[in-house]
Amino acid sequence: MGQLTRGKSKELSNTYNEILEKIHDRDYKLTPQRQVILRIMLEHGHQHLSAEEVYNIVKREASEIGLATVYRTLELLAELEVLQKLNFDDGRSRYELNDREVHHHHHLVCIQCGRVMEFAEDLLEELEKKVWNESKFLVLDHQVKFIGLCQECQGKTEKDQ
Amino acid sequence: MGQLTRGKSKELSNTYNEILEKIHDRDYKLTPQRQVILRIMLEHGHQHLSAEEVYNIVKREASEIGLATVYRTLELLAELEVLQKLNFDDGRSRYELNDREVHHHHHLVCIQCGRVMEFAEDLLEELEKKVWNESKFLVLDHQVKFIGLCQECQGKTEKDQ
DNA sequence: CTCGGTGCAAATCATTTGCATTAGT
DNA sequence: ACTAATGCAAATGATTTGCACCGAG
DSSP states (O other), X not given: OXXXXXXXXXXXXXXXXXXXXXXXXXXXXXXXXXXXXXXXXXXXXXXXXXXXXXHHHHHHHSSOOOHHHHHHHHHHHHHTTSEEEEEOSSSSEEEEEOOTTTOOOEEEEETTTOOEEEEOXXXXXXXXXXXXXXXXXXXXXXXXXXXXXXXXXXXXXXXXX | OOOOOSSSOOSOOOSHHHHHHHHHHTTOOOOHHXXXXXXXXXXXXXXXXXXXXXXXXXHHHSSOOOHHHHHHHHHHHHHTTSEEEEEOSSSXXXXXXXXXXXXXXEEXXXXXXXXXXXXXXOSHHHHHHHHHHHHOOEEEEEEEEEEEEOHHHHHHXXXXX
16 A cells, blocks of 8 residues: 555556556546446455456445446456456356555365465465476466365364254 | 375275275265266366366267266266366366376466466475465365466467467 | 447356156165 | 156356447547
């Protein structure tokens, strides 16, 4: 949230204004719908929202935006690398803010309660380097998902259920 | 990786017969459909097949199995940890053999041509340990996906297309 | 003024499900 | 025999798309 103003900054942009600028640079139009959805994603960026969830938040907070537009806008923001599209095998895509500071983290998906937690990014650079050295695949991004049992559910499985 | 023979061995099983036994142990019926699909997955286990692709192979090689049964069987085999369910954001789930020897590897997904390559499993144990130490989340499995450009497509993007 | 963007409804498409029939055990 | 498993076909549910209208540049 600091107001950094100087510096060329990395490819990823994250402040509201930087993103608006990015939209403009790519000759996309700055519609009120896009602004609303972007604002909501900036506010709820860590919540792994699905298109429908975004749609509902919009309906509650602002007036209303067509569901199709929500889909199209989320897709657009993912293409702009503002959002990251995620899949937790619950039958719908989810989006999270691609935060420059936090970069992305790993996801811990509990098979019992379905909750998704986060785990600070770590150790992947070394692996990416290795991928490049051994296969010449140019890594632009990565997603790491751990499937298992969260602390609460570990207790449960032994006794109940 | 070594041929450990003693000990209780890990949970994963992989030979045709071991899997049949596992099906039997869990009181699932050993139907010809399940045997056919299992055989096909053992033969094409590295190909990230979708349900529909399995369905077509069945139709070509053996007689025919209902698509719904293919879905149900793949789901069953995933539950038995014989298969791993994967998602490469192409709108359908894919399945790959959960090979005990190779364990699973990371996936390199090319954003240009869509091809999916594999990369030997590595370095994740350390990270899993860290996850446990810091968050007490019990990791049972993981999936690592690298998104980027394969060697061929790196050339293309600079000139063509 | 001109297109790209939006909203709606209809279309798609993967996956799931109800149910009568079949077949492992 | 007793159920679980199968195979349809119909239902579901997320996502996409066609198209008339609207509004950002």
